Amino acid sequence: MADLFERILLLKESNAFSKVDTDDLRYVAQALEEEVYFSGDRVFDIGDQGDHLYIVINGKIGISIDPNPAKEEYVAFIGPGEAFGEMNLVDDLPRSATAHVIEDTRALVLEKSQLRGLLLSYPEISIGMMRALSLKIREGHARYFRLQHQRNGSNENDE
Amino acid sequence: MKQLHRLFLVEEEEAGTVFYFLGLFLIIGCGMALGRATANALFLKRVGIDYLPVLYLVQGAACFVTSLFYASFADLISAERFFKLLFALIATTVLIFWLLISLTSNPLLFPVYFLFYEVVSEVLLIHSALYLSQNLNTLQAKRLSPVIFSGLQLGTILGGLFLAAYASVLGTHNMLSVWLLLLLAALLMVTLRHRRGPSPYFRSARRTGPKLRRITTQIQQGFRFARDSALLRSATTAMVFMVITYYIINYSVKHVYTDSYTSEDDLTAFFGILTITTSTLALLVQLLLTNRLIHRFGVPTVNLIYPLASLGSFAGMIFHLGLPSAVVASVNIESGMPAFYNPVRTIFLNALPQHIQGRARAMSLAIVLPVSLVVCGTLLWLLQKLDNPLYFLMPGAAAAALFVYFSIRMNRTYGETLLAHLKEHLFLPEEQSAASLRNTGKENIASIIAAVNRSDQASASFARILAEAYKDTAAQHILPVVERTTPGIADQLLKIVATTRDPAVYRFLLERPDLHDNHFRATTLNILTNARVKNAAPLLLQALDDADPRIHTTGIHGVLSWPLTEHHVPAVANWLALLNGSENEQLAALELIPDIRHIATPAVRETVEQACLASGIRIFHTRSVAAKIHILEAYGHWQGASEREIQELIANALEDTDPGIRAAAVRCVHLLPRNQHHDRLERALADGHARVRNAAMDTLRKDLPDASELALSWMIEHKRGIPRAQNTLLSSVIQTGLPQSALESIIEDRIKDAHRIHDALVAVRGRSDHQNTALKLLAHVLEERLQQILEIALTAMEPLCARGVIDIIRAGISTRDDRYIANACEALNSIPNRTLAQPLGQLLQDAFMPVRRTAQSITEDLEVVLRSLAARPDAWLQECAGNALTVYRGANSG
Numbered sequence A: 001m002a003d004l005f006e007r008i009l010l011l012k013e014s015n016a017f018s019k020v021d022t023d024d025l026r027y028v029a030q031a032l033e034e035e036v037y038f039s040g041d042r043v044f045d046i047g048d049q050g051d052h053l054y055i056v057i058n059g060k061i062g063i064s065i066d067p068n069p070a071k072e073e074y075v076a077f078i079g080p081g082e083a084f085g086e087m088n089l090v091d092d093l094p095r096s097a098t099a100h101v102i103e104d105t106r107a108l109v110l111e112k113s114q115l116r117g118l119l120l121s122y123p124e125i126s127i128g129m130m131r132a133l134s135l136k137i138r139e140g141h142a143r144y145f146r147l148q149h150q151r152n153g154s155n156e157n158d159e
Numbered sequence B: 001m002k003q004l005h006r007l008f009l010v011e012e013e014e015a016g017t018v019f020y021f022l023g024l025f026l027i028i029g030c031g032m033a034l035g036r037a038t039a040n041a042l043f044l045k046r047v048g049i050d051y052l053p054v055l056y057l058v059q060g061a062a063c064f065v066t067s068l069f070y071a072s073f074a075d076l077i078s079a080e081r082f083f084k085l086l087f088a089l090i091a092t093t094v095l096i097f098w099l100l101i102s103l104t105s106n107p108l109l110f111p112v113y114f115l116f117y118e119v120v121s122e123v124l125l126i127h128s129a130l131y132l133s134q135n136l137n138t139l140q141a142k143r144l145s146p147v148i149f150s151g152l153q154l155g156t157i158l159g160g161l162f163l164a165a166y167a168s169v170l171g172t173h174n175m176l177s178v179w180l181l182l183l184l185a186a187l188l189m190v191t192l193r194h195r196r197g198p199s200p201y202f203r204s205a206r207r208t209g210p211k212l213r214r215i216t217t218q219i220q221q222g223f224r225f226a227r228d229s230a231l232l233r234s235a236t237t238a239m240v241f242m243v244i245t246y247y248i249i250n251y252s253v254k255h256v257y258t259d260s261y262t263s264e265d266d267l268t269a270f271f272g273i274l275t276i277t278t279s280t281l282a283l284l285v286q287l288l289l290t291n292r293l294i295h296r297f298g299v300p301t302v303n304l305i306y307p308l309a310s311l312g313s314f315a316g317m318i319f320h321l322g323l324p325s326a327v328v329a330s331v332n333i334e335s336g337m338p339a340f341y342n343p344v345r346t347i348f349l350n351a352l353p354q355h356i357q358g359r360a361r362a363m364s365l366a367i368v369l370p371v372s373l374v375v376c377g378t379l380l381w382l383l384q385k386l387d388n389p390l391y392f393l394m395p396g397a398a399a400a401a402l403f404v405y406f407s408i409r410m411n412r413t414y415g416e417t418l419l420a421h422l423k424e425h426l427f428l429p430e431e432q433s434a435a436s437l438r439n440t441g442k443e444n445i446a447s448i449i450a451a452v453n454r455s456d457q458a459s460a461s462f463a464r465i466l467a468e469a470y471k472d473t474a475a476q477h478i479l480p481v482v483e484r485t486t487p488g489i490a491d492q493l494l495k496i497v498a499t500t501r502d503p504a505v506y507r508f509l510l511e512r513p514d515l516h517d518n519h520f521r522a523t524t525l526n527i528l529t530n531a532r533v534k535n536a537a538p539l540l541l542q543a544l545d546d547a548d549p550r551i552h553t554t555g556i557h558g559v560l561s562w563p564l565t566e567h568h569v570p571a572v573a574n575w576l577a578l579l580n581g582s583e584n585e586q587l588a589a590l591e592l593i594p595d596i597r598h599i600a601t602p603a604v605r606e607t608v609e610q611a612c613l614a615s616g617i618r619i620f621h622t623r624s625v626a627a628k629i630h631i632l633e634a635y636g637h638w639q640g641a642s643e644r645e646i647q648e649l650i651a652n653a654l655e656d657t658d659p660g661i662r663a664a665a666v667r668c669v670h671l672l673p674r675n676q677h678h679d680r681l682e683r684a685l686a687d688g689h690a691r692v693r694n695a696a697m698d699t700l701r702k703d704l705p706d707a708s709e710l711a712l713s714w715m716i717e718h719k720r721g722i723p724r725a726q727n728t729l730l731s732s733v734i735q736t737g738l739p740q741s742a743l744e745s746i747i748e749d750r751i752k753d754a755h756r757i758h759d760a761l762v763a764v765r766g767r768s769d770h771q772n773t774a775l776k777l778l779a780h781v782l783e784e785r786l787q788q789i790l791e792i793a794l795t796a797m798e799p800l801c802a803r804g805v806i807d808i809i810r811a812g813i814s815t816r817d818d819r820y821i822a823n824a825c826e827a828l829n830s831i832p833n834r835t836l837a838q839p840l841g842q843l844l845q846d847a848f849m850p851v852r853r854t855a856q857s858i859t860e861d862l863e864v865v866l867r868s869l870a871a872r873p874d875a876w877l878q879e880c881a882g883n884a885l886t887v888y889r890g891a892n893s894g
Helices: A004-012 A022-031 A112-121 A123-158 B002-008 B012-046 B049-074 B079-103 B109-133 B138-170 B172-193 B211-228 B230-260 B264-297 B305-319 B323-350 B354-383 B390-425 B442-453 B459-469 B474-484 B487-498 B503-511 B518-530 B534-543 B549-561 B565-579 B583-590 B593-598 B602-620 B625-635 B644-654 B659-666 B674-685 B690-703 B707-717 B723-736 B740-767 B773-800 B805-814 B818-829 B834-848 B862-870 B875-893
Strands: A033-037 A042-044 A052-064 A076-078 A098-111
Touching (some): A004 A022, A004 A052, A004 B773, A022 A098, A022 A112, A022 B875, A042 A052, A052 A112, A112 A123, B012 B049, B012 B109, B012 B138, B012 B172, B012 B264, B049 B354, B138 B172, B138 B323, B138 B818, B211 B230, B230 B264, B230 B323, B230 B390, B264 B323, B305 B323, B323 B354, B354 B390, B390 B805, B390 B818, B442 B474, B459 B487, B487 B503, B487 B518, B503 B534, B518 B534, B518 B549, B534 B549, B549 B565, B549 B583, B549 B593, B565 B602, B583 B625, B593 B602, B602 B625, B602 B644, B625 B644, B625 B659, B644 B659, B644 B674, B659 B674, B659 B690, B674 B723, B690 B723, B723 B773, B740 B773, B740 B862, B773 B805, B773 B834, B773 B862, B773 B875, B805 B818, B818 B834, B862 B875
Antiparallel strands (some): A052 A076
16 A cells, blocks of 8 residues: 555656645645556546546556557556546546556546645645646647757758 | 866766867867968058058948848858858858969959958857857856857967968968868868757747848847847947957057068968967966856956956057057957957847847847947048057047946846846736826726726726725725626625725715615625714614624624714623524624623623633534634634633634635634644644635734744744745745845855755755655655745845846746746846855756756765754654655665
């Protein structure tokens, strides 16, 4: 069973909570529930209404985006310490992928309504989450500009 | 590598970049040395110095045209691409000159070649600086520019050596072939370097419209920017006088050298030796001294070295114009300028927005060189006929003095420009204040009044602005809206306009006592009661019989507080009846707790107190959060003794998940045992909700007449509370005023503490491995603490700087973008009080710029570090450090 310190570290190293202070992550860590999934299961299917964030303690999850949830063609793998399903904590859109359990997995699960309650009580958590989101957007922009320049550079060379 | 860092302040990750630029600038410098020596020698010997002033005039025009061309394209394409085009163009032209000079010896070639060299050398220098700015951020530029520009010096030395050794062997004109080879080598270097990608900080200006239009737009924008930017204006003006100074010195010394050396080859060789000497000196100064001087004294101070030295050179030449003073003056312009002026100017211009750097630098060329060369050329052409050199040395000295003056002006605008640039790029708004609104036009006021008149939800926001900015006339616009709008909005507007204390408001309310609903009537009565409007007395007495609990209690409040003594007894009786009534009646009655003090008779007072306590406890355990908050807020005014039951209620409320309940409970901390007060307030100051933190601060102020003493004691003496709590405390006491010495103590103390945390962080990071959860978590906690402690130092710095400066710096650092962090740290270094700002800026760099981290070494034993962290008065850090210590000991004993 992941102790409080391990939970806080897992949260801190996930994308969504990386900029939330550990002082405040204590409250989030206390709201996490531990769940076990067996190999061959599916955590959620594409199109499902999502209400949870998952952080893998150990095991392996494969992500597929095929409209047929049973199909096991993976575009990404989630391993220990990594999180998935984060976006559903803030938006109400259906799941954009299926999460297949490749190896027996223990995961910490955070429910959306619990998080929202925490955000009302401790707004510093939401400030940290927004910082993390903002940094991801900046990184995306920077990557885009770099690709643009590389493309422009090769276009100019062609010219 | 560590020695490289110590000697030249180059970080490990930067070594590759630095060597590349050094190599490139070496080649450019070597080529320029060959070009300069050959151009000077060929022109002076084959045409004659008498034609130099005329050439200055033509050079001015040529520079102007070239700079317009440069400005058209400099910001549209990347610097490396522009360099490749430039090298190719210069190489082709040098080849043509070499062939023509070798084959024809047409006398027109030499002035044209001289002109070509002068223009090309300016473009190469400007573009080198632009190329550098697209590859280094501000702080890197400060550290590395002197080292990198020393490459130019080294190249010049090598060029000089080559000239000294081979000028007479190969012949002056054949040096052009060597320059050609160097240009091709530079072209190859740039091509190979940028195989993988463009310069990291290049941001192309927008390309819209046809090409010619784009070109003219670029030029127009460049001129507009040069006109509007205070830094560029003062830098350009200083540069005008620098160039006049330079060319007058240049002319004077060339006069002396031409007279001293008879043959062309001897003169070339002498130029070679002079170049070697001045360049070696420049190289040593640049490599070993300049960046240290900048680091120690700041960019603005170092900016004054070259201007003052130029003034000194003129003094020497006026005293005696001969070979010694000429050589000293040459040393100043050939060593002083590259060692001090060029790197500092690059750093100054780095403060300008990235997207306009090329045009900004080109505008310097477009404006400065033509103006100064025209002035210089005209002056020298007129004065050279006169026998006495004082006739051109005196104007030169005057120009040098003006150079010093405008350099000082430039210094003043540097910090402001960094901040303005950050502010613009981080979209930080101008502060809105009621006072500033007064200066806006009549149209704006009319718009605000129109918005209030709309009587919708937004009206309240506009009414607030109106009430703040125009206290005297706000009522006349807001009250008519109050009358005709819905009760809810009317209630909001009434509360807002009441803050103006305009008698018209009270008159309005007295004339309309039954306007809208009961809620509105209660608000009306409250306002009249609190303002002690005498004519409201009948309304108060009427309220004592009102069925609405809120109106009823307002009546009781008015009777007790004014006081209307003859009605006290029925008022108190009504109060007791409400306390035993329905939940709503009890909640309303509890609001009267502050009026307990108006009850004269002790026995009656005690009865009411007991009734209030019992009522509060009774209804606290309803499920309604609003009711709980209401009760706690009422208890917040309680002045009497409290019972155990109340204390337990408050203690539980302090841990409630609802922030409103926690905030209201904080205001009741005075009802808890005395020994719990500070602990509870300390925890509340660190709460994750701002409302709770503010409530804690308000409570602290009420407890202590001088909260600033507590702040100092908590922060410096006892180091109480986690940084978030300290920051809340500090932000609040700063508003009431802390003496400068106290703020400086806090900053110094925080810097020391930040160093300790930073050292601990380096030790922990160095030992963390991927299995050790405890150390990894501790590293995160230490990072957070470091940032929070630095945040406290910045908060303490706010009152010591101009308004808004620290906010801008804070915003720059929080972007986590190297460029903005660099500019923010540099802006911090430019504020007064460098003794505090500099170490703080250094720490901010270490904390927020990733490239700094890897250079630090671990010196302390980890167990010692963990034990000291576990002993800090910071509960969470103690817990994490304690956990890490347990794991570490377990791992070591196992």
